[in-house]
Amino acid sequence: MALWRIRAALEDEPGRLAAITAAIAACGCNVFGFSVQTHEGGPVDEFFVSTPEEIGRFRLIETVSRAGGTQVTAVPADPHDLVDAPTKALQLAAALLAAPDTLPEIMADLLGADDAWWDEGTEGVADSTVLIVPVPDGRRVAVVRQGLPFTMTEAARAGALAALGR
Template structure:
């Protein structure tokens, strides 16, 4: 068996989640984690499942059960950690070390890459595998995650997480300085 992370958009009708769960069970799947997220197209159900089936057959089964925009990617046992507990532990870390914000944000959202970007924080909204999270007016973090588009719920989580890195609701310039960068450069936003 292999761990899979599965996302599918569903229609807002009673019984949709049950039909998806039944489709996974018919493939021998055991659902180990479930979250429900809001997105532009409605509701997105995300499962972490231990299932002895190929991603392609899982995708086909969920589409037949009424799922659409189905994405199936490999997962690890690490992704089974209780999400609220994991988020709280990351929050403690970001409050103590705000300069690690990109790394911790990537960990929060299971992103493959997170980098500071400078200047205008425009983003290509058609590429949902990239998420740009504003930190200041001239600084943002760009996240990438291959194969699994970001949802609106995840964008909201990212924005809230950035606020956690702020001290007392203020955003002193030195908090956003990269270690080793001169304070004057950080204050000037360079």
């Protein structure tokens, strides 16, 4: 079995979520987690899905798209991603309070990012896979995650965490 994180924009209409989950189930996959996140274009639904090994990224994207999802992305996930967001945020906040200079690494963990660092002034970043987070002391953290754009919900989480990193 493989674990995937799938995101899709869904029309806000009765039965749309049921159609998506039914399509996922028809492929022999199982939804382990689900959340709705805010994004500038509207809500984005996120699914953590366990799949048979032969089901890959393109089949998942096609399946969710055919069931009515748009702007569908699928990236491999780690079982640690299944820890609920509030628990993970509290654990990371405690770690940050113990070691404030580790904010970039902790923020990368919070967001499931590929990399993060203290930013010296990246200007003009227009890519939704790069998030620049201001810290109250005037510094900034740059966070990068390829293949899965950051949502407004994730940006808010990152900002709340940064507020602790004084």
